[in-house]
Every structure is written in structure tokens, then in C-alpha cells.
Amino acid sequence: MEDKKVKCAVDAILDKKGYDVKSLNVGPVTSITDYFVLATASNVSQLDAIVDSVEEAMKLGEYDLRTREGKSQGGWVLLDYGDMVVHIFSQEMREFYNLDQTWRDAESKNF
Numbered sequence: 001m002e003d004k005k006v007k008c009a010v011d012a013i014l015d016k017k018g019y020d021v022k023s024l025n026v027g028p029v030t031s032i033t034d035y036f037v038l039a040t041a042s043n044v045s046q047l048d049a050i051v052d053s054v055e056e057a058m059k060l061g062e063y064d065l066r067t068r069e070g071k072s073q074g075g076w077v078l079l080d081y082g083d084m085v086v087h088i089f090s091q092e093m094r095e096f097y098n099l100d101q102t103w104r105d106a107e108s109k110n111f
Contacts, residue, residue, distance in 0.1 A: 004061070005035075005061070005063060005081065005083070005084050006023050006035055006037060006084060008057050008058060008061045008063065009037045009054050009057070009058060009081075009084065009086050010023065010037060010111050011057065012050070012053040012054040012056070012057035012058070013037070013039045013050055013053070013054060013086075013088070013111075014111065015053055015057075016046065016049045016050045016053045017042075017046065018039040018040060018041055018046070018050045018088065019039070019040050019042075020038070020039065020040045020094070021037070021038070021039045021040075021110070021111040022037070022038045022039075022100065022108055022109065022110050022111065023035055023036070023037050023038075023108065023109045023111070024036040024037075024038065024099075024100075024103050024106040024107070024108050025106050025107040025108070025109075026103055026106045027083075028106070028107075029103070029105050029106055032085075033080075033082070033083055033084060033085045034083040034084060035083065035084040035085070036084075036085050036086075036087060036099065036103065036106075037084060037085070037086045037087065038087050038089070038094070038099055038100065039086075039087070039088050039089070040088075040089050040090070040091055040094050041072075041088060041089070041090060042091070043090075044072045044073060044090075047072040047075075047077065047088055047089075047090060048072045050088050051068075051072065051077045051079065051088055054079055054086055054088070055068075055079065058079075058081060063081050064081070064082070065079060065080070065081060066080045066081065066082055067079075067080040068080070074093075075089060075090035075092055075093035076088070076089050076090070076093045076097070087099060
């Protein structure tokens with residue numbers, strides 16, 4: 001799953017110049033999901049563009065979005081694809097919630 005689904009999301013994020021992009025293999029440490037994909041946007045407009053890009057790419061890849069939570073104005077949007085959850089943050093919210101540290105025991109990959 002990681003190779004195709006995570007790559008699809010990561011490529012869509014990088015296409016819109018998201019930065020500090022990371023996948024976390026959280027499956028061995030939680031039952032919530034298998035992977036988190038984390039990314040940071042420079043501003044609200046870029047956050048919106050990244051979210052739209054991920055949703056479009058995932059739809060084209062025939063991956064079903066289960067839930068979308070948050071708003072770009074709040075600095076964090078979560079896209080739940082079941083076995084993968086994509087988190088797009090503003091820099092401030094990424095630092096505040098610090099999921100990188102919270103899930104430090106998970107195997108990670110930087111892009």
C-alpha cells in the first residue's frame with residue numbers, strides 16, 4: 001500500500017510545493033490507521049491548493065476519501081483515506097501539534 005497510495009499523496013503535495021513532507025508508518029504502534037502523511041504549507045492559499053491537489057490525485061488513483069476535517073483558515077486539514085491519513089498544516093499548527101514527535105516511534109520517511 002505505501003508505495004502507491006503514499007506516493008500518490010506525496011507527489012500531489014510536492015506538486016504544490018508543500019514542504020517538510022514525511023510519511024510515518026504508524027500501523028505497528030496504533031490501530032487508528034497504517035500511515036500518516038504530514039506536510040506543511042506556507043500560507044492559507046497554499047494549504048487550500050495542496051488539499052485540492054491531494055483530493056484530485058487520490059480520486060484519479062481511485063482512492064476513496066472517507067472524511068475531510070478542518071479548514072485551511074484553522075491551519076490544519078485532515079484527509080482520511082482509511083489506511084492512510086494526510087495532515088496538511090500551517091507551520092504554526094505543525095509545531096503546536098508536533099505529530100512528528102508524538103509518533104516518534106513510527107518508522108518515518110522524508111520526501
